[in-house]
Amino acid sequence: MSSSDYKQTNTIAAVATQASETIAVRIIGATERLCLVIAGTLLVGLVLSTTLDATLRYFLGAPIRGLLEFTTDFSMPMIIFLALPSCYRLGGNIRITLLTQRIRGRPQAVLNVVVQIIVAVTAFLMTYALLQQLVRNFELGSMRSGAISYAIWPSYAAVFFGLALTSVMIVMDMRNAASGTAGTFAGDVE
Amino acid sequence: MDLLIFSPVILLIVLMLIGVPIAFSLALAGFAGIWMFLGDWGRAITVLGTSTYSTIADYNLSTIPLFILMAFFASGGNLASNLFKAISAWSSNVRGGTAVASTIATGVFGAMSGTTTATASVMSEISIPEMRKLGYKDELSSGVVALGATMAILIPPSVPLVIYGLMTETSIGALLLAGVLPGILLGFCLLITILAWVKFDPSIAPNLRPATWKEKRESLVPVLPAVVMLGTVILLLYSGFATPTEIGAIGACAAGLIGFGMRALNLSGSLNAIVKALRSSAMIFLILLGASIFGYFVTFTQIPQHASEWIISMDLNRWLVVVVIIVLYFLLSMFMDEMPLMLISLPITFPIIISLGFDPVWFGVMNMLMAAMGQVFPPVGISAFVVAASGRVDLLKVYKGCGVLLIALVLTTILVMIFPSIALFLPGLR
Numbered sequence: 001m002s003s004s005d006y007k008q009t010n011t012i013a014a015v016a017t018q019a020s021e022t023i024a025v026r027i028i029g030a031t032e033r034l035c036l037v038i039a040g041t042l043l044v045g046l047v048l049s050t051t052l053d054a055t056l057r058y059f060l061g062a063p064i065r066g067l068l069e070f071t072t073d074f075s076m077p078m079i080i081f082l083a084l085p086s087c088y089r090l091g092g093n094i095r096i097t098l099l100t101q102r103i104r105g106r107p108q109a110v111l112n113v114v115v116q117i118i119v120a121v122t123a124f125l126m127t128y129a130l131l132q133q134l135v136r137n138f139e140l141g142s143m144r145s146g147a148i149s150y151a152i153w154p155s156y157a158a159v160f161f162g163l164a165l166t167s168v169m170i171v172m173d174m175r176n177a178a179s180g181t182a183g184t185f186a187g188d189v190e
Numbered sequence: 191m192d193l194l195i196f197s198p199v200i201l202l203i204v205l206m207l208i209g210v211p212i213a214f215s216l217a218l219a220g221f222a223g224i225w226m227f228l229g230d231w232g233r234a235i236t237v238l239g240t241s242t243y244s245t246i247a248d249y250n251l252s253t254i255p256l257f258i259l260m261a262f263f264a265s266g267g268n269l270a271s272n273l274f275k276a277i278s279a280w281s282s283n284v285r286g287g288t289a290v291a292s293t294i295a296t297g298v299f300g301a302m303s304g305t306t307t308a309t310a311s312v313m314s315e316i317s318i319p320e321m322r323k324l325g326y327k328d329e330l331s332s333g334v335v336a337l338g339a340t341m342a343i344l345i346p347p348s349v350p351l352v353i354y355g356l357m358t359e360t361s362i363g364a365l366l367l368a369g370v371l372p373g374i375l376l377g378f379c380l381l382i383t384i385l386a387w388v389k390f391d392p393s394i395a396p397n398l399r400p401a402t403w404k405e406k407r408e409s410l411v412p413v414l415p416a417v418v419m420l421g422t423v424i425l426l427l428y429s430g431f432a433t434p435t436e437i438g439a440i441g442a443c444a445a446g447l448i449g450f451g452m453r454a455l456n457l458s459g460s461l462n463a464i465v466k467a468l469r470s471s472a473m474i475f476l477i478l479l480g481a482s483i484f485g486y487f488v489t490f491t492q493i494p495q496h497a498s499e500w501i502i503s504m505d506l507n508r509w510l511v512v513v514v515i516i517v518l519y520f521l522l523s524m525f526m527d528e529m530p531l532m533l534i535s536l537p538i539t540f541p542i543i544i545s546l547g548f549d550p551v552w553f554g555v556m557n558m559l560m561a562a563m564g565q566v567f568p569p570v571g572i573s574a575f576v577v578a579a580s581g582r583v584d585l586l587k588v589y590k591g592c593g594v595l596l597i598a599l600v601l602t603t604i605l606v607m608i609f610p611s612i613a614l615f616l617p618g619l620r
Contacts, residue, residue: 039468043464047259047439047443050252050440051436054432071249072247072248076246076249079255079468079471080255083469083472086465087476095210095211100207114208115208115209118205119210125221126217129236130243132239133236133243156243159243184211
């Protein structure tokens, strides 16, 4: 292979990598927005159903059956974990920057990458731990019994999905960590 | 083994200092501690998976996103600016009246929002430019907002008090009621301090034209829905008719309807409020999650029990212990937001306080007062930072204003400490 052929192959490979990265970013972005829409819909549903439940209980003595269980096991975990990817992208992580804000230049870039790796490792540990719970609950067919009975694994699945998506976003942001523009560092709240 | 127990604590401190977000620092240090204590990777992973889900799957916790949504609807619905305009008109015949108005409006909006930073941010944008235009010194206008915003964590619905209740298994209803009188007392002390400062140094506040009766009457109309909403929330809480979660839902519904009714909130504004509420909630819950994992480690190692036994064995005066804890809280809150501070420290300090015979509800209120002090005090002071950024005021001027007005907060803290019934009176009536 001549030198020009080698260069051309490298350029094609670089363009292909960039294109696949762009597609991956787009897919992740669209999934994140879909998760946010589901979480928002569930939050509005929680507001309306809880208000209706309180009103019906007070005036008719007839609360909505199973609402407490649905809120506990489905609404809450889904609202929080499906909103987590957007929370990460928009930043707003509470960090102590008293010392780190005094570091500049290359040491800061190195520290940012180290922090991002630690965050990624922690997120993946939690995702892995949740996957184990999801598989266990699915295999055992765990049910929650109360006013209504239902399988618990779909809720675990939603929680796992939100956390896994966030973990992937954290890893994909590794390159932005050095410049301090990754979600971990964006919009710091001290 | 004894010293090894503290290695996850040291890891936590190191992670936080190098800038790892607090939620992830807590989770990783907690997991390392659990793994070290159990000596079994598989069991440690099971604890991590179980606690990640079970921390969030809690009906009582649904109060938090609902209160936060209520705050963002109230903010988007111009309730804060209407309040400020109305109280400004009614206090215009007093020198420093606009500062008084800013304090009351900040307190009332804080009561609707439940968080200090949100209140400080919203009120800085509303009142500081207006006060600057009228000739008020930045030290006074920014100090008033920074200190006034701290009332948010006392007057219900207070998100930090809800979290305190969940962490310590103390009645959330009782805690929310316990914050009412200390919150009002803080507001009252703040007003007296402002008027005394203006009397001592009239150059900081101009003499303004008093508003006419017509202007005063007209200013009341847009405020009425907000007052009704806040009154309803307090009434529901006090009567015990609704649970805190239901109050959050009803409050969010009411704030949204008021915003739409007054044409201050449209579909796009509502969606924006929902996204902001989701983002804030996810951020708070991630920290809660980290704290819960770290809490498992603390429980396994029985550090709180050992600490309580050690302190009791020293036979110290219980008030000395509580003063030391309070001073420590104050020092730590200068570097940390109230919520992570509470989540990290409560598993250790709460059992000590209870074993010394103090009331958990009273300690909750004291905790909030300490956090409030740290939020306006250098070198960090998150509320002061937010006011400086949102109100475009030099940080030193904000600190100067806070330094003078801090007298009100110190006085309130001393009064609540000497007379616990200020906090415990309302919960006792239920």
